Amino acid sequence: MPDTKEAKKLDQDAAPTTDGSAEQASQDSPMRLVATLIIVTGVAGAALAGANALTKDRIAAAKAAKKLASIKKVLPRCSNNPVKDAIKVKSPKGSEVEVYRCRSRQPDGSAPVVAVAIQQSSTGNRHKPYSGLIQVMVGIDARTGKVRSFKNNKGSDDVAVVIVKLSETPGLGSKAQDYDFRKAFAGRDLVDKDRTSDGKLWATRKDNPQLGFVDAISGATITSRAVTEIVQKALAVWNANKKIILTKGLDAPPKRPTTTPTREKRP
Amino acid sequence: MSKSSNILSRGLWKENPVLVLLLGMCPTLAVTTSAYNGLGMGVATLAVLLGSNIFVSLIRSLIPKKVRIPCYIVVIATFVTLVDMILEAFVNNLHSSLGLFIPLIVVNCIILGRAEAFASKNTLGRSALDAVGMGLGFTLTLFALGSVREILGNGTWTLLQYQEILIQLRLLSKSTDPILVMILPPGAFIALGFFIAGMNAIVARKKSKAA
Amino acid sequence: MAAEDKETSKNAGPGAASDAGKRTATDSPVEATADSPEEATADSPEEAAPQMLTVASSPHVRSGESTSRIMWTVFACLLPAAGWSVYLFGMKAAIVLATCTGGAVVIESLVQYFTRGRTSVQDGSAALTGLLLALTLPPGASVVICLVGAFVGVVVAKAVFGGLGHNPFNPALTARVFLLIAFPGPMTRWPIPLQALADKPQKLYGQSTSWLDAAGRSLDFANAKTGAALHSLAAKVDVITAATPLAVAKEHWKRGTGELTTYSDYFVGSMPGSLGEVSVILLLLGAAVLLIRGYISWHIPVSFLLGVIVMAGLTHLANPTRYMDPIFHLLTGGVIIGAFFMATDYVTSPTYPLGMVIFGLGCGLLTMIIRLWGGFPEGVSFAILIMNACTPIIERYTRPTRYGLKPWAEPEAS
Structure with a gap:
C-alpha cells in the first residue's frame, strides 16, 4: 500500500502549513467546534434551499406528467386536458374518487364527455392482492359504459386498463400488466352489482367456470382476482355517478352527443 | 505507472469497492435488478462521491478533528439530497425505481470511507481522481451485476429508459421462461457470490503465474 | 493423525457403529493418508489397494460398502x-x-x-x-x-x-x-397423464377422477372417462394441466370448492403431480430394498411419517370438513419420496438414532404446517431443507456420551 504511506506524508506536510501545534488547542475549543458545525450545516442548508427552489417546479411538472401519461393511456384523443377537467365524486362505498373526463369538440361547438378515466386501488378489496397495493387506471367509454378497447400507437390491440402501481411477485403477479391478461376486460360493463350486460359474471374463470370471463394468470390467481375486483369497482363508480360526470361543469350547453364517433386511433 | 493514474485505476480493480472491499452492499444487492438501474445507482453514487470528496478535501484543514465525522456526513447528505432532487426533476422514472436507495447513499460506506481515509488527507486533485476511480469501479460493477441479473432473470438488457426513449435488447425470446429468481433478492446474493469467486480466481491465477 | 481423528470421531461414535460402517466417508482412513484430511471425506477410492503397515484410527471393521x-x-x-x-x-x-x-x-x-x-x-x-x-x-x-x-x-x-x-x-x-x-x-403446471389414461381408462382409474371430468367439461366432452373420448382429447390438445390434489385440498378449505380423487388413484398415481410423487407403491418398493439392505435405517422415515400422521390426525379430528385426513396427506405430494429417499441423505441428516427421530419428526411437523397454513400447497422440500439446517445442532445434543463421561458434558478439546 504505497498510497497510504504517501497519503500520511502528505498529511504531515500539509499539517504545519495550515494549523500549527499552537493552533491545535484552539481547534478543540468548544466555541470553534460549535461554530464549525453551524457554518457547515448553514451552508448545506442554504445550498439545499437554493436547489429546492430551482427544481421544485420541475419536480411538480414531472409528477403531473406521470399522472397525465397514465390517464392518456386509457383515453382517446381529447380536446381538453383530462387532469384539469377532473371532478370529485363519491364511490358506492362512500370514498371520494377523482374522475378525469375526456371531451371531444364537435362541429357544432359543443364538447361532450366521450370517455372518463377512473383510478381505483385495492384498498378495501374483498380480494386482497398478494403483496402491497395495486392501483389501476380504467378508461370507460362514456356512451356505452364499457371498458374501452382500442388500437395503441404501435398499431396493436389494447384495452384501457392500465396498472399504475403493483408490487406483486415478478414473473407471476406482475403478469397482470400484460395485454394477455388485461384483454379480458375489453368491452365489459357492469350491471346489477356483479354482472355484465351479456350475462357474464365479474369473476375469474377459475372461481366460476360457466360465467366468469377473466382468465386467471397461471400461478397468480390471487392477483387476478384482485385486479378484476378493482376494475369492477371503477365501473361501479361510473355507474353510480354517470349523470354528474356527464353534466356537471360542462363548458358548453348540455346536448346529446351527436352521432360523430370520436377517433379511437391515434395518428 | 504514474501515481495519479494509479489512484484512478485501483478503484476499478485492485481495490474495487464492491468486489474487494465489500462496501456498499445494500444498494449493490437491492437495486441491480436491471442493467439500467445499476448504472443509474452507480452514476448517482459517483456524483455524490465526487462532490463530497472535492468538498471534504477543500475544507480538510478548516475542520477540527473532533467534529470531522458530523461535518462529513452533513456534506455527504447535502450532495445526496441534491442528487435526489435532480433525479426526481429530470429522470423521474429512474428516481421512482431506485426509490428509497437514493437517500440511503448517505450511509453508503464507500463515501464516508473515502472522505475519511483519502479526501481528508489529500489535495483536491488527487481526491477528485480517487472519487472518479472508486465511483467508476462501483458503477461498472453494479452495471455488470445488473446486466447479468436482468439478462438471466428477465431476458432483457435495458441500457436506457428516459421518458419515451427505451433502449432495450431482448436476449431471450418471450416464450422461454427466464430464471426469475435472479431478479429477486436471493439472485442478488448468488450473482454477487459468483462475481467475487470469479474475481478471486483471476487474482489467484495471476499470483500463481507471477510466482 | 489428529485431524483424521476428528473426522472419524464425528461419525463413528459407539451408537452408530453399524451405521458408520456404511458411512463411506469414514470407512477408508487408510487410503486417506495420501490425501489431505479435508478431502478424505470427499473421495475415498474404494479400489485403492490396502497398504502394509499403515496405522489407522477406528473404525477397523470394514463392511465392504462404498459410496x-x-x-x-x-x-x-x-x-x-x-x-x-x-x-x-x-x-x-x-x-x-x-x-x-x-x-x-x-x-x-x-x-x-x-x-x-x-x-x-x-x-x-x-x-x-x-x-x-x-x-x-x-x-x-x-x-x-x-x-x-x-x-x-x-x-x-x-x-x-x-x-x-x-x-x-x-x-x-x-x-x-x-x-x-x-x-x-x-x-x-402439472399435466394430466392423458395418453396413459386413454389407453386403459377403466383399469387405471377409479370412479371419481373429478379433475378429468372438469377437463372434459372445459373441452366440451360429455364423458371424458371413456377411452374413445380420451383418445380424441389426447389427439386434440398437447397437454391439459390441473391442480395437484394438495393444491385442490388447499383451495378446498379456503373457498369450500373443489372435488378430490379417490385414494386408489393416489396409490397408483393417476393424478397430476411431479414425476416422483405419482406412484406411492413403487417408491415404497424401492424404499423396502434400501431398508432391507440396511442402507437406510427406519428412524427417519418412520418418524417423518409419524409427524405427518399426528399433525394431520389432530387437525382432522378437530375439524374434519376443513382438514383432510392423514391417509390423504401420506399418499399425496412428496411425503413418501421425501421420507425415504431425501431426508435419509447421510450427509445432511443426524447420525444417531435419537437425532434421527427428532429430525424425522421435525420434517413431518414442518411439512404439515406448511401444507395446512403456509403459502405453498406442498411443504416436503422446505421442511427437509429447514431440518437440514438444524442437523448440526441436533447432532450436538444427541451425541451419545462416551463411557465414563458425564452426560451432556462438553467434548474435550483434542
Missing part, C-alpha cells in the same frame, strides 16, 4: 418409480429424467476437471442428485429448467461447499426449491 455402491443402489431403487412416470406421462417425462441425470453427470465432470479432481463423478452422487431432482419436477419441465436445476444441485448446493460430504443441504432439494422460485409458472 458409489450405495449411490448406485439407491439410484436403482428409484428406477421403477421413474419408469412408471415415463409410462404415465410419456416422452416428456423421459426427457426430464434424461436431461436432469445426464446434465448433473456432465456438470459434475466439468467441476471435477476445473477443480482438478476435488470432486468425483464416479461415486454416482451426481447421477443420484440428477435423478432425485428429476423426480421432483413436473413432467412438462423444459430442458433449460432441468439443466439449471442440475447446475444448482451440483455446483451451488454441493461443489461450492467442498463436494460430497460437505454440503449442508440436500442438493436435489436445494435445486428443486431454487427452480420453484426461479420458474414459478412452469414449476406449478
Whole structure:
C-alpha cells in the first residue's frame, strides 16, 4: 500500500502549513467546534434551499406528467386536458374518487364527455392482492359504459386498463400488466352489482367456470382476482355517478352527443 | 505507472469497492435488478462521491478533528439530497425505481470511507481522481451485476429508459421462461457470490503465474 | 493423525457403529493418508489397494460398502418409480429424467476437471442428485429448467461447499426449491397423464377422477372417462394441466370448492403431480430394498411419517370438513419420496438414532404446517431443507456420551 504511506506524508506536510501545534488547542475549543458545525450545516442548508427552489417546479411538472401519461393511456384523443377537467365524486362505498373526463369538440361547438378515466386501488378489496397495493387506471367509454378497447400507437390491440402501481411477485403477479391478461376486460360493463350486460359474471374463470370471463394468470390467481375486483369497482363508480360526470361543469350547453364517433386511433 | 493514474485505476480493480472491499452492499444487492438501474445507482453514487470528496478535501484543514465525522456526513447528505432532487426533476422514472436507495447513499460506506481515509488527507486533485476511480469501479460493477441479473432473470438488457426513449435488447425470446429468481433478492446474493469467486480466481491465477 | 481423528470421531461414535460402517466417508482412513484430511471425506477410492503397515484410527471393521455402491443402489431403487412416470406421462417425462441425470453427470465432470479432481463423478452422487431432482419436477419441465436445476444441485448446493460430504443441504432439494422460485409458472403446471389414461381408462382409474371430468367439461366432452373420448382429447390438445390434489385440498378449505380423487388413484398415481410423487407403491418398493439392505435405517422415515400422521390426525379430528385426513396427506405430494429417499441423505441428516427421530419428526411437523397454513400447497422440500439446517445442532445434543463421561458434558478439546 504505497498510497497510504504517501497519503500520511502528505498529511504531515500539509499539517504545519495550515494549523500549527499552537493552533491545535484552539481547534478543540468548544466555541470553534460549535461554530464549525453551524457554518457547515448553514451552508448545506442554504445550498439545499437554493436547489429546492430551482427544481421544485420541475419536480411538480414531472409528477403531473406521470399522472397525465397514465390517464392518456386509457383515453382517446381529447380536446381538453383530462387532469384539469377532473371532478370529485363519491364511490358506492362512500370514498371520494377523482374522475378525469375526456371531451371531444364537435362541429357544432359543443364538447361532450366521450370517455372518463377512473383510478381505483385495492384498498378495501374483498380480494386482497398478494403483496402491497395495486392501483389501476380504467378508461370507460362514456356512451356505452364499457371498458374501452382500442388500437395503441404501435398499431396493436389494447384495452384501457392500465396498472399504475403493483408490487406483486415478478414473473407471476406482475403478469397482470400484460395485454394477455388485461384483454379480458375489453368491452365489459357492469350491471346489477356483479354482472355484465351479456350475462357474464365479474369473476375469474377459475372461481366460476360457466360465467366468469377473466382468465386467471397461471400461478397468480390471487392477483387476478384482485385486479378484476378493482376494475369492477371503477365501473361501479361510473355507474353510480354517470349523470354528474356527464353534466356537471360542462363548458358548453348540455346536448346529446351527436352521432360523430370520436377517433379511437391515434395518428 | 504514474501515481495519479494509479489512484484512478485501483478503484476499478485492485481495490474495487464492491468486489474487494465489500462496501456498499445494500444498494449493490437491492437495486441491480436491471442493467439500467445499476448504472443509474452507480452514476448517482459517483456524483455524490465526487462532490463530497472535492468538498471534504477543500475544507480538510478548516475542520477540527473532533467534529470531522458530523461535518462529513452533513456534506455527504447535502450532495445526496441534491442528487435526489435532480433525479426526481429530470429522470423521474429512474428516481421512482431506485426509490428509497437514493437517500440511503448517505450511509453508503464507500463515501464516508473515502472522505475519511483519502479526501481528508489529500489535495483536491488527487481526491477528485480517487472519487472518479472508486465511483467508476462501483458503477461498472453494479452495471455488470445488473446486466447479468436482468439478462438471466428477465431476458432483457435495458441500457436506457428516459421518458419515451427505451433502449432495450431482448436476449431471450418471450416464450422461454427466464430464471426469475435472479431478479429477486436471493439472485442478488448468488450473482454477487459468483462475481467475487470469479474475481478471486483471476487474482489467484495471476499470483500463481507471477510466482 | 489428529485431524483424521476428528473426522472419524464425528461419525463413528459407539451408537452408530453399524451405521458408520456404511458411512463411506469414514470407512477408508487408510487410503486417506495420501490425501489431505479435508478431502478424505470427499473421495475415498474404494479400489485403492490396502497398504502394509499403515496405522489407522477406528473404525477397523470394514463392511465392504462404498459410496458409489450405495449411490448406485439407491439410484436403482428409484428406477421403477421413474419408469412408471415415463409410462404415465410419456416422452416428456423421459426427457426430464434424461436431461436432469445426464446434465448433473456432465456438470459434475466439468467441476471435477476445473477443480482438478476435488470432486468425483464416479461415486454416482451426481447421477443420484440428477435423478432425485428429476423426480421432483413436473413432467412438462423444459430442458433449460432441468439443466439449471442440475447446475444448482451440483455446483451451488454441493461443489461450492467442498463436494460430497460437505454440503449442508440436500442438493436435489436445494435445486428443486431454487427452480420453484426461479420458474414459478412452469414449476406449478402439472399435466394430466392423458395418453396413459386413454389407453386403459377403466383399469387405471377409479370412479371419481373429478379433475378429468372438469377437463372434459372445459373441452366440451360429455364423458371424458371413456377411452374413445380420451383418445380424441389426447389427439386434440398437447397437454391439459390441473391442480395437484394438495393444491385442490388447499383451495378446498379456503373457498369450500373443489372435488378430490379417490385414494386408489393416489396409490397408483393417476393424478397430476411431479414425476416422483405419482406412484406411492413403487417408491415404497424401492424404499423396502434400501431398508432391507440396511442402507437406510427406519428412524427417519418412520418418524417423518409419524409427524405427518399426528399433525394431520389432530387437525382432522378437530375439524374434519376443513382438514383432510392423514391417509390423504401420506399418499399425496412428496411425503413418501421425501421420507425415504431425501431426508435419509447421510450427509445432511443426524447420525444417531435419537437425532434421527427428532429430525424425522421435525420434517413431518414442518411439512404439515406448511401444507395446512403456509403459502405453498406442498411443504416436503422446505421442511427437509429447514431440518437440514438444524442437523448440526441436533447432532450436538444427541451425541451419545462416551463411557465414563458425564452426560451432556462438553467434548474435550483434542
